[in-house]
Amino acid sequence: MGITSVVIIAVLFAVIITAVIFIVKNIASPSKLDAVPKLIKDGKLQQAQKTTKAIITKDPRNYLAHYYLGKAYLADKKYELAYMEYKTVNMNALFNGEINEIEFRKDMGALYSRFNQDDSALKEYLLLTRLEPNNSDNNLKAAEIYEKQGNAKLAMGFYQKTIMSDKKNPKPYTAAGRLLLRAKNYKQAKQALETSVKLNPENHENYYLLGKLCKETKDLSTAVKLLEKSERDPQLKMKALIEKGTCLMMADQNDRAIDAFQRVITISKDLKSQDVLYARYFLGNCYEKARKIDKAIEQWETIFKVNAKFKDVATKLDQYKELETNDGIKEYLTSNNQGFMELCKKVAMVAFNLQCQKIEPTQYGCQMLATEEKKENWMNIKQQIFLCQFYRSTDVIEEGTVRRLVDTVKQRGYVKGIMFASSEFSHGAVAFTENRPIILVSKTQLEEHFKKISF
Secondary structure, eight states: HHHHHHHHHHHHHHHHHHHHHHHHHHHHHHHHHGGGHHHHHHHHHHHHHHHHHHHHHOOOTOHHHHHHHHHHHHTTTTTHHHHHHHHHHHOOOOOSSOOOOHHHHHOOOOHHHHTTHHHHHHHHHHHHHHHHOOOOOHHHHHHHHHTTTHHHHHHHHHHHHHHOTTTTTTHHHHHHHHHHHHHOOHHHHHHHHHHHHHHTOOOOOOOOOHHHHHHHHHHHHHHHHHHHTTTTTTTTTTHHHHHHHHHHHHTTTTHHHHHHHHHHHHHHTTTTTTHHHHHHHHHHHHHHHTOHHHHHHHHHHHHHHHHHHHHHHHHHHHHHGGTTOOHHHHHHHHSOOOHHHHHHHHHHHHHHHEEEEEEOOOOOOEEEEESOOOOOSSSSSOOOOEEEEEEEOOOOHHHHHHHHHHHHHHHHTTTEEEEEESSSOOHHHHHHHSSEEEEEEEEHHHHHHHHTTTO
């Protein structure tokens, strides 16, 4: 046997021995990568990260190592680092059994959602609905993203799929109720929300939504009770107080409404938040209604400094500027009920030579029955009676308000209706009065009449 043959045999023997040692070593003890899942499970996250990083340094294309590193980061709440590793896996790995695709897709969807990449998250959850058709949570996640994107139709479809596959889950009932309420489908919204309450009485969002529903359907006392229940949730407290306050305003419980809005301002940690601005706006309206105009202006001015375009505060402030120079408008808007009604009597006299026969306060101002001349028996059937309504508000008077005056005049047989306002009338309101026994006295005309009255 030659020297060359001996060398070849020796090399082959060495290779075989090395291979046998490698195989025996791997059979006897698992690779470092195989140990990583247990490290993560045992909470040894730093060790898991160190191990996988070392493997990736030697083999950057080892996507199973990237996956485990991502899971270790995820468990360690290092979400940005986890996101980078998962993205690497998502773009390169073949899901051939080494990586649990369903588990990966759930983690990937959650990471996309965390970083507001809703379209990408949605793709993951839609894929999961096919990979795992019996898991209702995937339909629920897809529905939540569709709702966030404003696609109510698809969101409702996936919420309904969730309900069909998991009738004991209260979340899709609450979400469906929320969408149905937004669509003003009150009957079905109530059914969905009440079902959710039965399944989970501790979810205060249900009480909040039911409170809003009762407000929309004018069941104000029930609305207030439900909203008070929802106040127990710190996340809903301010919104619930605002909704409750508006219910109390609608129910003419002005003092309680003021208390609700003031509480929002008191408990808020951000005085520039939308909730606080809305609370101040409605609080100003309450003060306006109570004829505490200075306090109302104070609230609107505070809003204006934060957001000059918030609702109609700029218009309100502009309209009330005249209080500084116009004694008539100031008296009309700020006097108490008794003083206001006395002023209205004078206005009716100087404007139309009408004598007051009966006057009473109303929610909008006051209402007066008047005649052209004073008689002892003013209710005589031959007496021509005028119905005068006095509105003291900065809001434009709309056609519907004028229509109601026309109906009252017609039903009760009054000769004419006269509406006085400290604001203007809409084009529709003015057009509606043509050829009808109605006179509209706008703010500009009212100011002219005030010039004939001494204050």
